[in-house]
Amino acid sequence: MKKGLFLFLSGMLFLMSFGQQQAVLTIDAAAPKTTISRHIYGQFSEHLGHCIYDGYWVDEKMNVPKKDRIRLDVVAALKKIHIPNLRWPGGCFADEYHWRDGIGERSRRPKMINTHWGGVTEDNSFGTHEFLELCELLDAEPYIAGNMGSGTVEEMSRWVEYLNADGDSPMTRLRKANGRDQPWKVPFWGVGNESWGCGGNMTPEYYASEFRRYATFARNYPGAPLKKIASGANADDYNWTEVCMKNIPQHMMWGLSLHYYTVPTGNWGRKGSATSFNETEYFKTMQRCLHMEELVAKHSAIMDRYDPEKKVALVVDEWGIWTDPEPGTNPGFLYQQNSLRDALIAGTTLNIFNNHADRVRMANLAQTVNVLQALILTKGTEMLLTPTYYVFDLFKEHMDAKLLPIQLAAPGYNKDGATIPAVNASASVDSNGRVHITLVNLDADNAITVQTTLKGKPFKTVSGRILTSGKFTDINTFENKNLVKPVAFNGFKQTGAVLSVQLPRLSIVSLTLE
Known part of the structure; x- marks a missing residue:
């Protein structure tokens, strides 16, 4: 069995075992090649x-x-x-x-x-x-x-x-x-x-x-x-x-x-509000x-x-x-x-x-x-x-960092009989050896736990920031310029090479691993 398929099937088994609000992310840091321009x-x-x-x-x-x-x-x-x-x-x-x-x-x-x-x-x-x-x-x-x-x-x-x-x-x-x-x-x-x-x-x-x-x-x-x-x-x-x-x-x-x-x-005639x-x-x-x-x-x-x-x-x-x-x-x-x-x-x-x-x-x-x-x-x-x-x-x-290949098994976000992946991600390693991960949870209803494994590179510390708000319609206005703004994020727990990230609904999270 090919390695990528094995990781994907392993992730799906994890989802089946622990419910539909879990995702599995595996990041291969062993041999980065492609530069993210x-x-x-x-x-x-x-x-x-x-x-x-x-x-x-x-x-x-x-x-x-x-x-x-x-x-x-x-x-x-x-x-x-x-x-x-x-x-x-x-x-x-x-x-x-x-x-x-x-x-x-x-x-x-x-x-x-x-x-x-x-x-x-x-x-x-x-x-x-x-x-x-x-x-x-x-x-x-x-x-x-x-x-x-x-x-x-x-x-x-x-x-x-x-x-x-x-x-x-x-x-x-x-x-x-x-x-x-x-x-x-x-x-x-x-x-x-x-x-x-x-x-x-x-x-x-x-x-x-x-x-x-x-x-x-x-x-x-x-x-x-x-x-x-x-x-x-x-x-x-x-x-x-x-x-x-x-x-x-x-x-x-x-x-x-x-x-x-x-x-x-x-x-194109009526695009929506x-x-x-x-x-x-x-x-x-x-x-x-x-x-x-x-x-x-x-x-x-x-x-x-x-x-x-x-x-x-x-x-x-x-x-x-x-x-x-x-x-x-x-x-x-x-x-x-x-x-x-x-x-x-x-x-x-x-x-x-x-x-x-x-x-x-x-x-x-x-x-x-x-x-x-x-x-x-x-x-x-x-x-x-x-x-x-x-x-x-x-x-x-991510700018000019090296792309790290990922395998992501994400739960579905379901609405009116249709399904899209609830979570998407990308990862890179910069010239100083720091790993950067960006995670997006599109699900309007559910927080999702992302079990993240970084292979080929140990890390000791994690820091993060999050952008989210109460409603997907929330905006910044001239009367309230800071309603939607990043804050520090600490919704993660490290166990060896595995990082468990609690990704709130409707959120974008960036993590740095060193």
Whole structure:
């Protein structure tokens, strides 16, 4: 009998012996190999609603700490969780954005209508220099989505030159005239966005051909090799991945993207409320969140056929929950509140990405501030951290740590005749030899005991933190900013190499073993 099957059957026997509120987790710490890329914990900020304007970039008269017009309390909060990269300017907006409109003297920059998001007028005061200044303040690598949809090969080529070239050329002279002598050497470069939809309604065959043309002229300059990311599939469009992997030479692309949003109702016309939902709606949302496991596995399997050495990364550069906008807000601004349910989605999704770290090497939550599953909400001079923000805080120790293989036998969470796994997990070991375990209990009714065995590595001490609340609808508000916030966790007991963890209902727990 294979070792993994033996561990799984042993776990199931344990569950049958001790009831359905027990889980068995075995972690193999003997020979870690795969690195969990820190870029899995990336973020996404589009010119959409109040993400850029009134989020990062505020009125010069606003009484908050600023550098130029960049809001520094937002920067400080994101630095605390070590965001590794930031994707910009979109999203759908990227394929109508012409970068030269966003450089030079701000008062002379042409205005534009944001046709995708609310029909508002953009003054282009936040452009290339401002974005890269923000990334430097965040200590995050920029990830720029280039305009393939309404742009030209020359436009994209010149933008890369403006960003990354040294020496003497029209673009480097223009950059210097605008106040930047040295190139930024931007590494991550998206060649189009959602080219199957808002980025041009292309067929995969046409897109693959266009990618080859655009990518050819997006040059690698000395000391600044590009990591080019192809616009990949929408959810379960496996044919798109097949065609791209078949028709784009592997040496031309660093990554292939995937977009998937958890829509509570499964209906894009009426997605469901961010704050008012019952357990049946909660359960269906978690079912749809867990679909990410199937998507990553199936897209990875297609990529494996063409790229068995896994040189091309799967880049899930848009993910998160998408609900109806908050009542009374501009529907084109996609402003939604952020509940404990959303935190459970974030923890579950990050566990999935960690466990597929051999292929998933970059991901970007949509979006960072004031839009969709935001980490931060702002209201004038006030700012709050959402439950999702705290998940990234709990999980940050996984960044660039080595993935530890796990075997998990979890009880089912049952509702209306359907069942999902109640518990999910991932584990890693960092460069200092500390083991980090993240556990999520999706069950709305039951606490679960997780009998955890760490094989191949002794440990003496355990510390932990937990994020939970009384209801899955609980949110942080400007009147009560700390309702859903991590606290110290000591609900565990060690017996030799076995750690018994009492995982409360609706909770996310991070443990460190030393």
